[in-house]
Amino acid sequence: xxxxxxxxxxxxxxxxxxxxxxxxxxxxxxxxxxxxxxxxxxxxxxxxxxxxxxxxxxxxxxxxxxxxxxxxxxxxxxxxxxxxxxxxxxxxxxxxxxxxxxxxxxxxxxxxxxxxxxxxxxxxxxxxxxxxxxxxxxxxxxxxxxxxxxxxxxxxxxxxxxxxxxxxxxxxxxxxxxxxxxxxxxxxxxxxxxxxxxxxxxxxxxxxxxxxxxxxxxxxxxxxxxxxxxxxxxxxxxxxxxxxxxxxxxxxxxxxxxxxxxxxxxxxxxxxxxxxxxxxxxxxxxxxxxxxxxxxxxx
Amino acid sequence: xxxxxxxxxxxxxxxxxxxxxxxxxxxxxxxxxxxxxxxxxxxxxxxxxxxxxxxxxxxxxxxxxxxxxxxxxxxxxxxxxxxxxxxxxxxxxxxxxxxxxxxxxxxxxxxxxxxxxxxxxxxxxxxxxxxxxxxxxxxxxxxxxxxxxxxxxxxxxxxxxxxxxxxxxxxxxxxxxxxxxxxxxxxxxxxxxxxxxxxxxxxxxxxxxxxxxxxxxxxxxxxxxxxxxxxxxxxxxxxxxxxxxxxxxxxxxxxxxxxxxxxxxxxx
Numbered sequence: 001x002x003x004x005x006x007x008x009x010x011x012x013x014x015x016x017x018x019x020x021x022x023x024x025x026x027x028x029x030x031x032x033x034x035x036x037x038x039x040x041x042x043x044x045x046x047x048x049x050x051x052x053x054x055x056x057x058x059x060x061x062x063x064x065x066x067x068x069x070x071x072x073x074x075x076x077x078x079x080x081x082x083x084x085x086x087x088x089x090x091x092x093x094x095x096x097x098x099x100x101x102x103x104x105x106x107x108x109x110x111x112x113x114x115x116x117x118x119x120x121x122x123x124x125x126x127x128x129x130x131x132x133x134x135x136x137x138x139x140x141x142x143x144x145x146x147x148x149x150x151x152x153x154x155x156x157x158x159x160x161x162x163x164x165x166x167x168x169x170x171x172x173x174x175x176x177x178x179x180x181x182x183x184x185x186x187x188x189x190x191x192x193x194x195x196x197x198x199x200x201x202x203x204x205x206x207x208x209x210x211x212x213x214x215x216x217x218x219x220x221x222x223x224x225x226x227x228x229x230x231x232x233x234x235x236x237x238x239x240x241x242x243x244x245x246x247x248x249x250x251x252x253x254x255x256x257x258x259x260x261x262x263x264x265x266x267x268x269x270x271x272x273x274x275x276x277x278x279x280x281x282x283x284x285x286x287x288x289x290x291x292x293x294x295x296x297x298x299x
Numbered sequence: 300x301x302x303x304x305x306x307x308x309x310x311x312x313x314x315x316x317x318x319x320x321x322x323x324x325x326x327x328x329x330x331x332x333x334x335x336x337x338x339x340x341x342x343x344x345x346x347x348x349x350x351x352x353x354x355x356x357x358x359x360x361x362x363x364x365x366x367x368x369x370x371x372x373x374x375x376x377x378x379x380x381x382x383x384x385x386x387x388x389x390x391x392x393x394x395x396x397x398x399x400x401x402x403x404x405x406x407x408x409x410x411x412x413x414x415x416x417x418x419x420x421x422x423x424x425x426x427x428x429x430x431x432x433x434x435x436x437x438x439x440x441x442x443x444x445x446x447x448x449x450x451x452x453x454x455x456x457x458x459x460x461x462x463x464x465x466x467x468x469x470x471x472x473x474x475x476x477x478x479x480x481x482x483x484x485x486x487x488x489x490x491x492x493x494x495x496x497x498x499x500x501x502x503x504x505x506x507x508x509x510x511x512x513x514x515x516x517x518x519x520x521x522x523x524x525x526x527x528x529x530x531x532x533x534x535x536x537x538x539x540x541x542x543x544x545x546x547x548x549x550x551x552x553x554x555x556x557x558x559x560x561x562x563x564x565x566x567x
Binding site for chain 2: 236245
């Protein structure tokens with residue numbers, strides 16, 4: 001089983017020593033995120049998110065299936081994660097590593113259990129047909145803070161994705177291609193985002209958006225998922241060194257500020273992309289004259 | 300004759316007749332199994348757990364370790380098929396179970412003095428006999444007791460319990476307030492939110508709750524897991540109630556250990 005290269009003791013001491021002086025290796029403040037870069041693919045629902053060197057691609061796809069017999073009115077929504085070996089030598093194809101299971105559990109709790117996606121809107125005919133939505137998260141590069149990046153990517157992709165429009169007439173279902181009818185966006189109830197705090201010295205120092213090296217020397221982490229309305233969707237502190245209960249509360253307050261800032265970035269990028277796709281607006285779409293050079297040579 | 304619970308909501312009592320800050324009955328025994336190094340049996344209400352601890356002993360996997368001079372901790376949880384309301388066969392690769400065992404492993408790692416046992420393995424086996432809410436909390440408490448029985452040095456008891464939050468339906472049902480219809484005054488209702496301690500299975504399905512595990516009687520939180528959506532403002536009281544509950548759990552667990560010690564001395 002290949003393993004991650006461990007940090008040497010000197011590197012450990014250096015990082016910790018610098019942190020105690022309030023310094024980080026890349027010169028950021030303790031509560032500053034790396035820049036969140038989001039780019040979209042040609043298709044709806046393909047999102048490439050980078051946070052510093054960490055990079056993930058999220059892709060949403062959908063098909064029509066029969067719903068689960070015990071959930072007749074709900075569509076199907078599956079989140080699948082894949083850690084590619086190109087992200088880190090510790091990742092293997094086909095074998096699930098511990099971090100991967102935790103990541104998928106956190107995404108599951110943050111997005112599925114908090115019902116961010118309205119799965120009932122994916123139902124076409126109760127009990128016989130529904131959309132099955134599949135979100136694939138591919139980790140392409142790993143430089144710390146995978147969970148926040150993956151969650152941001154997934155939430156952005158869900159907002160970006162559009163499913164084909166359907167029409168139901170009795171038992172007959174027509175699914176329209178993108179040419180026939182404009183695809184419809186998914187109905188999201190809220191947009192949760194994860195914020196991971198890595199702490200050192202028993203909670204005295206808390207870092208946001210830790211890089212991989214910082215993650216390796218941390219004493220513990222706490223993952224808070226919130227939406228911009230101030231609802232906490234999920235908190236996970238799996239062991240690690242004990243911290244004060246008050247610290248957890250102040251961290252959730254800090255998380256809210258970060259979530260609001262991140263939501264703004266995501267919305268701005270989504271809007272930009274929507275404008276890029278819709279070049280001339282509805283007026284161009286509806287005009288009567290066809291695209292042909294107006295100054296055609298006569299004769 | 301079934302219990303008459305019709306007056307419970309008027310008296311602000313919960314489904315099982317407890318007040319908001321009451322724990323369920325905790326019954327625990329240690330040294331229940333003779334064949335292992337440490338064992339415990341714990342009931343928190345109707346949630347029943349048996350835990351066995353083997354080690355610190357030489358690990359089965361040799362060579363793959365090199366965990367930096369610390370003992371490795373293995374946690375295995377088996378949930379009995381008959382433990383829940385509906386009989387369910389939980390697969391081996393159940394992520395929820397994996398998450399539970401991962402949590403216990405991580406939590407115990409910092410509490411035990413693992414650096415004293417480099418190269419050895421401590422394996423914790425947990426068996427869930429009945430589930431009725433607060434599963435993670437019961438698992439943590441059972442593991443702590445078994446580890447104490449095994450004599451593994453640890454800094455303090457790791458004790459856990461759950462805390463929930465409820466919109467006070469009893470008062471709004473009893474006297475429907477007309478002003479509650481106005482959106483501006485809905486904050487009045489917010490203040491009627493009551494925290495609850497130690498949720499049972501039914502309450503867990505309905506209400507937002509968190510599991511908190513603290514180190515002994517200190518207010519230091521080792522484990523904090525919440526899986527349901529809740530307003531951030533309600534978090535504070537939930538945590539406070541949870542931490543307070545942990546203190547009480549600790550004193551109960553402490554008395555179990557002391558009673559057991561006394562009995563051992565008496566019996567020679």
